[in-house]
Amino acid sequence: MKTIQKVLFVSFLFVSTLLSNAQTADEVIDNYFKNIGGKDKFGKIDGFKMNMVTNYNGIEIPVEVFNNKAGKMYVKINFQGKDITQLAFDGKKGWSTNFMTMKAEEMDSETSENMLSQIADFPDPFLNYKAKGYTVEMLGKETKEGTECFKIKLTKKPVKVDGKMVDNVTFYYFETENYVPILTETEIQQGPMKGQMSKSTMGDYQEVDGMYFPFSINQGGQAMVVKKIEINPTVDTKVFEMPTE
Secondary structure, three states: OHHHHHHHHHHHHHHHHHHHHOOOHHHHHHHHHHHHOOHHHHHOOOEEEEEEEEEEOOEEEEEEEEEEOOOOEEEEEEEOOEEEEEEEEOOOOEEEEEOOOOEEEEOOHHHHHHHHHOHHHOOOOOOOOOOOOOEEEEEEEEEEOOEEEEEEEEEEEEEEEOOEEEEEEEEEEEEOOOOOEEEEEEEOOOOOOOOOEEEEEEEEEEEEOOEEEEEEEEEOOEEEEEEEEEEOOOOOHHHHOOOOO
């Protein structure tokens, strides 16, 4: 009887330890926002601009990215001294520059529709995620980039791919020490890479106006280094408009 009691006691301690060490998805997300500046500060962001540099075949290319809560955004690069808008969205439709003709081309309606559905992600998809209709799920711990992480599944509203609505899921890996994401994985839904996972890494978190942002980003194998981030900058609205010529 004493042996059984000892076994039960040890089992109770073991289970209690597991429960005390367990983290829910909401706890990880709450700690994440606490560590990067707080939900209140991020909720007051109307827009931000990032100046970055990337390397292409040994050539350093400046990149400028702007996003705001109205859904307007652009990605511009400076190549051989010329500013080129790679991507722009005016809140209703998107367009990009054709690098062969160097002329602006409107995106198809499906792409613009999907971009419109992503407006709620600003400034962070986890901010008030329930009100956005998103769900999160804790999938345990995994080691990524040599770091122990919490794996969280974020499911957003479906997007349209080739005329059909498909699930919109991203897996986030939050490091267990500082509760910041260092890797995301998203399944590619179309093209020759369909079914494979697209990975993005982020690191070197730095403070900007009391908030922390990653200054090192690698998206799909393209490494970018952030040089400057401006919060609520003034931007000429013409930059979102598709050129008529």
